[in-house]
Amino acid sequence: MADSAAEARIDQALVARVLAGNDRRAFEQLLRRHQGLVRAQLRRLVHGDHAAADDLAQETxxxxxxKLGQFRGDARFATWLYRIAYSCFLQAYRKKSWHEESADDEIIHQLTAPSHxxxxxxxxxxxxxxxSPAEQTVLLHCVQLGLSHxxxxxxxTMPVGTVKSHALRGKAKLKLWLAPWSDAVNEEQA
Incomplete structure:
Protein backbone atom coordinates (compact mmCIF):
# COMPACT_ATOMS: atom_id res chain seq x y z
CA MET A 1 0.00 0.00 0.00
CA ALA A 2 1.30 3.42 -0.92
CA ASP A 3 2.11 5.86 1.82
CA SER A 4 -0.43 8.37 3.06
CA ALA A 5 1.29 11.39 1.49
CA ALA A 6 1.32 9.75 -1.94
CA GLU A 7 -2.35 8.80 -1.57
CA ALA A 8 -3.19 12.39 -0.63
CA ARG A 9 -1.32 13.72 -3.67
CA ILE A 10 -3.22 11.37 -5.98
CA ASP A 11 -6.53 12.47 -4.44
CA GLN A 12 -5.55 16.15 -4.77
CA ALA A 13 -4.67 15.66 -8.44
CA LEU A 14 -7.98 13.91 -9.13
CA VAL A 15 -9.92 16.64 -7.31
CA ALA A 16 -8.09 19.28 -9.36
CA ARG A 17 -9.01 17.45 -12.58
CA VAL A 18 -12.67 17.31 -11.57
CA LEU A 19 -12.75 20.98 -10.67
CA ALA A 20 -10.84 22.08 -13.76
CA GLY A 21 -13.24 20.57 -16.23
CA ASN A 22 -16.08 18.63 -14.62
CA ASP A 23 -14.02 15.49 -15.28
CA ARG A 24 -16.40 12.66 -14.40
CA ARG A 25 -13.73 10.02 -14.98
CA ALA A 26 -11.50 11.60 -12.35
CA PHE A 27 -14.43 11.64 -9.95
CA GLU A 28 -15.13 7.97 -10.74
CA GLN A 29 -11.51 7.24 -9.80
CA LEU A 30 -11.98 9.07 -6.50
CA LEU A 31 -15.15 7.07 -5.93
CA ARG A 32 -13.40 3.74 -6.63
CA ARG A 33 -10.50 4.69 -4.35
CA HIS A 34 -12.75 5.46 -1.38
CA GLN A 35 -16.06 3.67 -1.80
CA GLY A 36 -15.00 0.56 0.12
CA LEU A 37 -14.05 2.42 3.27
CA VAL A 38 -17.03 4.76 3.06
CA ARG A 39 -19.36 1.77 2.76
CA ALA A 40 -17.57 0.04 5.64
CA GLN A 41 -17.97 3.16 7.79
CA LEU A 42 -21.66 3.36 6.95
CA ARG A 43 -22.30 -0.39 7.40
CA ARG A 44 -20.84 -0.15 10.88
CA LEU A 45 -22.93 2.93 11.68
CA VAL A 46 -26.16 1.26 10.50
CA HIS A 47 -25.35 -1.98 12.34
CA GLY A 48 -24.74 -4.10 9.26
CA ASP A 49 -27.72 -3.00 7.15
CA HIS A 50 -26.02 -3.33 3.74
CA ALA A 51 -28.91 -1.83 1.77
CA ALA A 52 -29.06 1.24 4.01
CA ALA A 53 -25.26 1.59 3.87
CA ASP A 54 -25.31 1.42 0.07
CA ASP A 55 -28.09 4.02 -0.12
CA LEU A 56 -26.18 6.31 2.22
CA ALA A 57 -22.95 5.77 0.27
CA GLN A 58 -24.73 6.76 -2.94
CA GLU A 59 -26.07 9.88 -1.23
CA THR A 60 -22.58 10.60 0.11
CA LYS A 67 -19.89 20.07 -3.05
CA LEU A 68 -16.46 19.23 -4.40
CA GLY A 69 -15.80 22.92 -5.01
CA GLN A 70 -16.05 23.40 -1.23
CA PHE A 71 -13.20 20.97 -0.58
CA ARG A 72 -10.38 23.23 0.63
CA GLY A 73 -7.75 20.59 1.21
CA ASP A 74 -7.47 21.37 4.95
CA ALA A 75 -7.99 17.66 5.58
CA ARG A 76 -7.33 14.61 3.45
CA PHE A 77 -9.99 13.98 0.81
CA ALA A 78 -10.90 10.71 2.56
CA THR A 79 -11.47 12.57 5.82
CA TRP A 80 -13.67 15.14 4.07
CA LEU A 81 -15.62 12.28 2.48
CA TYR A 82 -16.06 10.48 5.83
CA ARG A 83 -17.50 13.69 7.22
CA ILE A 84 -20.07 13.87 4.43
CA ALA A 85 -20.91 10.18 4.98
CA TYR A 86 -21.31 10.73 8.70
CA SER A 87 -23.58 13.73 8.06
CA CYS A 88 -25.71 11.64 5.69
CA PHE A 89 -25.90 8.94 8.35
CA LEU A 90 -26.98 11.43 11.03
CA GLN A 91 -29.75 12.79 8.81
CA ALA A 92 -31.02 9.29 8.05
CA TYR A 93 -30.59 8.20 11.68
CA ARG A 94 -33.07 10.82 12.79
CA LYS A 95 -35.65 9.22 10.48
CA LYS A 96 -34.91 5.51 11.11
CA SER A 97 -33.51 3.94 14.23
CA TRP A 98 -30.97 1.29 13.28
CA HIS A 99 -30.01 1.16 16.93
CA GLU A 100 -33.35 -0.41 17.79
CA GLU A 101 -33.18 -3.85 16.24
CA SER A 102 -36.24 -6.04 16.41
CA ALA A 103 -36.20 -9.42 18.13
CA ASP A 104 -36.21 -11.01 14.66
CA ASP A 105 -33.04 -9.12 13.74
CA GLU A 106 -31.33 -10.39 16.89
CA ILE A 107 -32.30 -13.99 16.05
CA ILE A 108 -30.93 -13.55 12.52
CA HIS A 109 -27.67 -12.20 13.94
CA GLN A 110 -27.37 -15.21 16.25
CA LEU A 111 -28.12 -17.68 13.46
CA THR A 112 -25.60 -16.09 11.11
CA ALA A 113 -22.96 -15.44 13.76
CA PRO A 114 -19.50 -16.80 13.03
CA SER A 115 -18.68 -20.29 14.24
CA HIS A 116 -16.94 -21.12 17.50
CA SER A 132 -22.04 4.63 24.48
CA PRO A 133 -22.96 5.77 20.96
CA ALA A 134 -20.23 8.43 21.12
CA GLU A 135 -17.59 5.87 22.17
CA GLN A 136 -18.70 3.49 19.39
CA THR A 137 -18.53 6.22 16.78
CA VAL A 138 -15.13 7.50 17.89
CA LEU A 139 -13.63 3.99 17.98
CA LEU A 140 -15.10 3.24 14.56
CA HIS A 141 -13.37 6.26 13.08
CA CYS A 142 -10.10 6.09 15.03
CA VAL A 143 -9.51 2.34 15.20
CA GLN A 144 -11.41 0.73 12.36
CA LEU A 145 -10.99 3.51 9.79
CA GLY A 146 -7.54 4.49 11.08
CA LEU A 147 -8.21 8.21 11.40
CA SER A 148 -6.12 10.31 13.74
CA HIS A 149 -7.88 11.98 16.66
CA THR A 157 -17.46 17.83 14.43
CA MET A 158 -16.25 17.31 17.99
CA PRO A 159 -13.40 18.93 19.87
CA VAL A 160 -10.21 16.85 19.71
CA GLY A 161 -10.19 16.51 23.50
CA THR A 162 -13.67 15.01 23.43
CA VAL A 163 -12.62 12.51 20.77
CA LYS A 164 -9.59 11.51 22.84
CA SER A 165 -11.75 11.11 25.97
CA HIS A 166 -14.30 8.91 24.19
CA ALA A 167 -11.51 6.81 22.66
CA LEU A 168 -9.77 6.36 25.98
CA ARG A 169 -12.95 5.46 27.88
CA GLY A 170 -14.16 3.14 25.13
CA LYS A 171 -10.84 1.28 24.94
CA ALA A 172 -10.70 0.96 28.74
CA LYS A 173 -14.20 -0.54 28.83
CA LEU A 174 -13.40 -2.98 26.02
CA LYS A 175 -10.19 -4.04 27.76
CA LEU A 176 -12.13 -4.70 30.97
CA TRP A 177 -15.01 -6.53 29.27
CA LEU A 178 -12.71 -8.63 27.08
CA ALA A 179 -10.21 -9.43 29.86
CA PRO A 180 -11.21 -13.13 29.92
CA TRP A 181 -9.97 -13.41 26.33
CA SER A 182 -6.65 -11.91 27.33
CA ASP A 183 -6.41 -14.36 30.24
CA ALA A 184 -7.22 -17.29 27.92
CA VAL A 185 -4.51 -16.24 25.44
CA ASN A 186 -1.99 -15.91 28.27
CA GLU A 187 -2.88 -19.41 29.55
CA GLU A 188 -2.46 -20.91 26.07
CA GLN A 189 0.96 -19.29 25.70
CA ALA A 190 2.12 -20.52 29.11
Missing amino acids: FLLAWR TNDLHVDLERAMQRL EEAAYVL
Missing part, protein backbone atom coordinates in the same frame (compact mmCIF):
# COMPACT_ATOMS: atom_id res chain seq x y z
CA PHE A 61 -20.99 10.47 -3.32
CA LEU A 62 -23.75 12.59 -4.87
CA LEU A 63 -23.18 15.23 -2.20
CA ALA A 64 -19.42 14.99 -2.67
CA TRP A 65 -19.86 15.59 -6.42
CA ARG A 66 -22.09 18.61 -5.79
CA THR A 117 -13.54 -20.13 16.09
CA ASN A 118 -14.77 -16.55 15.85
CA ASP A 119 -16.19 -16.28 19.37
CA LEU A 120 -13.81 -13.43 20.13
CA HIS A 121 -15.22 -11.47 17.20
CA VAL A 122 -18.77 -12.05 18.48
CA ASP A 123 -17.79 -10.99 22.00
CA LEU A 124 -16.04 -7.91 20.64
CA GLU A 125 -19.15 -6.95 18.65
CA ARG A 126 -21.32 -7.39 21.74
CA ALA A 127 -18.89 -5.36 23.83
CA MET A 128 -18.89 -2.61 21.19
CA GLN A 129 -22.69 -2.48 21.39
CA ARG A 130 -22.42 -1.89 25.15
CA LEU A 131 -20.35 1.26 24.61
CA GLU A 150 -7.74 15.26 14.76
CA GLU A 151 -9.27 13.72 11.63
CA ALA A 152 -12.01 12.02 13.66
CA ALA A 153 -12.74 15.34 15.37
CA TYR A 154 -13.14 16.94 11.95
CA VAL A 155 -15.43 14.17 10.67
CA LEU A 156 -17.54 14.05 13.83
Whole structure:
Protein backbone atom coordinates (compact mmCIF):
# COMPACT_ATOMS: atom_id res chain seq x y z
CA MET A 1 0.00 0.00 0.00
CA ALA A 2 1.30 3.42 -0.92
CA ASP A 3 2.11 5.86 1.82
CA SER A 4 -0.43 8.37 3.06
CA ALA A 5 1.29 11.39 1.49
CA ALA A 6 1.32 9.75 -1.94
CA GLU A 7 -2.35 8.80 -1.57
CA ALA A 8 -3.19 12.39 -0.63
CA ARG A 9 -1.32 13.72 -3.67
CA ILE A 10 -3.22 11.37 -5.98
CA ASP A 11 -6.53 12.47 -4.44
CA GLN A 12 -5.55 16.15 -4.77
CA ALA A 13 -4.67 15.66 -8.44
CA LEU A 14 -7.98 13.91 -9.13
CA VAL A 15 -9.92 16.64 -7.31
CA ALA A 16 -8.09 19.28 -9.36
CA ARG A 17 -9.01 17.45 -12.58
CA VAL A 18 -12.67 17.31 -11.57
CA LEU A 19 -12.75 20.98 -10.67
CA ALA A 20 -10.84 22.08 -13.76
CA GLY A 21 -13.24 20.57 -16.23
CA ASN A 22 -16.08 18.63 -14.62
CA ASP A 23 -14.02 15.49 -15.28
CA ARG A 24 -16.40 12.66 -14.40
CA ARG A 25 -13.73 10.02 -14.98
CA ALA A 26 -11.50 11.60 -12.35
CA PHE A 27 -14.43 11.64 -9.95
CA GLU A 28 -15.13 7.97 -10.74
CA GLN A 29 -11.51 7.24 -9.80
CA LEU A 30 -11.98 9.07 -6.50
CA LEU A 31 -15.15 7.07 -5.93
CA ARG A 32 -13.40 3.74 -6.63
CA ARG A 33 -10.50 4.69 -4.35
CA HIS A 34 -12.75 5.46 -1.38
CA GLN A 35 -16.06 3.67 -1.80
CA GLY A 36 -15.00 0.56 0.12
CA LEU A 37 -14.05 2.42 3.27
CA VAL A 38 -17.03 4.76 3.06
CA ARG A 39 -19.36 1.77 2.76
CA ALA A 40 -17.57 0.04 5.64
CA GLN A 41 -17.97 3.16 7.79
CA LEU A 42 -21.66 3.36 6.95
CA ARG A 43 -22.30 -0.39 7.40
CA ARG A 44 -20.84 -0.15 10.88
CA LEU A 45 -22.93 2.93 11.68
CA VAL A 46 -26.16 1.26 10.50
CA HIS A 47 -25.35 -1.98 12.34
CA GLY A 48 -24.74 -4.10 9.26
CA ASP A 49 -27.72 -3.00 7.15
CA HIS A 50 -26.02 -3.33 3.74
CA ALA A 51 -28.91 -1.83 1.77
CA ALA A 52 -29.06 1.24 4.01
CA ALA A 53 -25.26 1.59 3.87
CA ASP A 54 -25.31 1.42 0.07
CA ASP A 55 -28.09 4.02 -0.12
CA LEU A 56 -26.18 6.31 2.22
CA ALA A 57 -22.95 5.77 0.27
CA GLN A 58 -24.73 6.76 -2.94
CA GLU A 59 -26.07 9.88 -1.23
CA THR A 60 -22.58 10.60 0.11
CA PHE A 61 -20.99 10.47 -3.32
CA LEU A 62 -23.75 12.59 -4.87
CA LEU A 63 -23.18 15.23 -2.20
CA ALA A 64 -19.42 14.99 -2.67
CA TRP A 65 -19.86 15.59 -6.42
CA ARG A 66 -22.09 18.61 -5.79
CA LYS A 67 -19.89 20.07 -3.05
CA LEU A 68 -16.46 19.23 -4.40
CA GLY A 69 -15.80 22.92 -5.01
CA GLN A 70 -16.05 23.40 -1.23
CA PHE A 71 -13.20 20.97 -0.58
CA ARG A 72 -10.38 23.23 0.63
CA GLY A 73 -7.75 20.59 1.21
CA ASP A 74 -7.47 21.37 4.95
CA ALA A 75 -7.99 17.66 5.58
CA ARG A 76 -7.33 14.61 3.45
CA PHE A 77 -9.99 13.98 0.81
CA ALA A 78 -10.90 10.71 2.56
CA THR A 79 -11.47 12.57 5.82
CA TRP A 80 -13.67 15.14 4.07
CA LEU A 81 -15.62 12.28 2.48
CA TYR A 82 -16.06 10.48 5.83
CA ARG A 83 -17.50 13.69 7.22
CA ILE A 84 -20.07 13.87 4.43
CA ALA A 85 -20.91 10.18 4.98
CA TYR A 86 -21.31 10.73 8.70
CA SER A 87 -23.58 13.73 8.06
CA CYS A 88 -25.71 11.64 5.69
CA PHE A 89 -25.90 8.94 8.35
CA LEU A 90 -26.98 11.43 11.03
CA GLN A 91 -29.75 12.79 8.81
CA ALA A 92 -31.02 9.29 8.05
CA TYR A 93 -30.59 8.20 11.68
CA ARG A 94 -33.07 10.82 12.79
CA LYS A 95 -35.65 9.22 10.48
CA LYS A 96 -34.91 5.51 11.11
CA SER A 97 -33.51 3.94 14.23
CA TRP A 98 -30.97 1.29 13.28
CA HIS A 99 -30.01 1.16 16.93
CA GLU A 100 -33.35 -0.41 17.79
CA GLU A 101 -33.18 -3.85 16.24
CA SER A 102 -36.24 -6.04 16.41
CA ALA A 103 -36.20 -9.42 18.13
CA ASP A 104 -36.21 -11.01 14.66
CA ASP A 105 -33.04 -9.12 13.74
CA GLU A 106 -31.33 -10.39 16.89
CA ILE A 107 -32.30 -13.99 16.05
CA ILE A 108 -30.93 -13.55 12.52
CA HIS A 109 -27.67 -12.20 13.94
CA GLN A 110 -27.37 -15.21 16.25
CA LEU A 111 -28.12 -17.68 13.46
CA THR A 112 -25.60 -16.09 11.11
CA ALA A 113 -22.96 -15.44 13.76
CA PRO A 114 -19.50 -16.80 13.03
CA SER A 115 -18.68 -20.29 14.24
CA HIS A 116 -16.94 -21.12 17.50
CA THR A 117 -13.54 -20.13 16.09
CA ASN A 118 -14.77 -16.55 15.85
CA ASP A 119 -16.19 -16.28 19.37
CA LEU A 120 -13.81 -13.43 20.13
CA HIS A 121 -15.22 -11.47 17.20
CA VAL A 122 -18.77 -12.05 18.48
CA ASP A 123 -17.79 -10.99 22.00
CA LEU A 124 -16.04 -7.91 20.64
CA GLU A 125 -19.15 -6.95 18.65
CA ARG A 126 -21.32 -7.39 21.74
CA ALA A 127 -18.89 -5.36 23.83
CA MET A 128 -18.89 -2.61 21.19
CA GLN A 129 -22.69 -2.48 21.39
CA ARG A 130 -22.42 -1.89 25.15
CA LEU A 131 -20.35 1.26 24.61
CA SER A 132 -22.04 4.63 24.48
CA PRO A 133 -22.96 5.77 20.96
CA ALA A 134 -20.23 8.43 21.12
CA GLU A 135 -17.59 5.87 22.17
CA GLN A 136 -18.70 3.49 19.39
CA THR A 137 -18.53 6.22 16.78
CA VAL A 138 -15.13 7.50 17.89
CA LEU A 139 -13.63 3.99 17.98
CA LEU A 140 -15.10 3.24 14.56
CA HIS A 141 -13.37 6.26 13.08
CA CYS A 142 -10.10 6.09 15.03
CA VAL A 143 -9.51 2.34 15.20
CA GLN A 144 -11.41 0.73 12.36
CA LEU A 145 -10.99 3.51 9.79
CA GLY A 146 -7.54 4.49 11.08
CA LEU A 147 -8.21 8.21 11.40
CA SER A 148 -6.12 10.31 13.74
CA HIS A 149 -7.88 11.98 16.66
CA GLU A 150 -7.74 15.26 14.76
CA GLU A 151 -9.27 13.72 11.63
CA ALA A 152 -12.01 12.02 13.66
CA ALA A 153 -12.74 15.34 15.37
CA TYR A 154 -13.14 16.94 11.95
CA VAL A 155 -15.43 14.17 10.67
CA LEU A 156 -17.54 14.05 13.83
CA THR A 157 -17.46 17.83 14.43
CA MET A 158 -16.25 17.31 17.99
CA PRO A 159 -13.40 18.93 19.87
CA VAL A 160 -10.21 16.85 19.71
CA GLY A 161 -10.19 16.51 23.50
CA THR A 162 -13.67 15.01 23.43
CA VAL A 163 -12.62 12.51 20.77
CA LYS A 164 -9.59 11.51 22.84
CA SER A 165 -11.75 11.11 25.97
CA HIS A 166 -14.30 8.91 24.19
CA ALA A 167 -11.51 6.81 22.66
CA LEU A 168 -9.77 6.36 25.98
CA ARG A 169 -12.95 5.46 27.88
CA GLY A 170 -14.16 3.14 25.13
CA LYS A 171 -10.84 1.28 24.94
CA ALA A 172 -10.70 0.96 28.74
CA LYS A 173 -14.20 -0.54 28.83
CA LEU A 174 -13.40 -2.98 26.02
CA LYS A 175 -10.19 -4.04 27.76
CA LEU A 176 -12.13 -4.70 30.97
CA TRP A 177 -15.01 -6.53 29.27
CA LEU A 178 -12.71 -8.63 27.08
CA ALA A 179 -10.21 -9.43 29.86
CA PRO A 180 -11.21 -13.13 29.92
CA TRP A 181 -9.97 -13.41 26.33
CA SER A 182 -6.65 -11.91 27.33
CA ASP A 183 -6.41 -14.36 30.24
CA ALA A 184 -7.22 -17.29 27.92
CA VAL A 185 -4.51 -16.24 25.44
CA ASN A 186 -1.99 -15.91 28.27
CA GLU A 187 -2.88 -19.41 29.55
CA GLU A 188 -2.46 -20.91 26.07
CA GLN A 189 0.96 -19.29 25.70
CA ALA A 190 2.12 -20.52 29.11
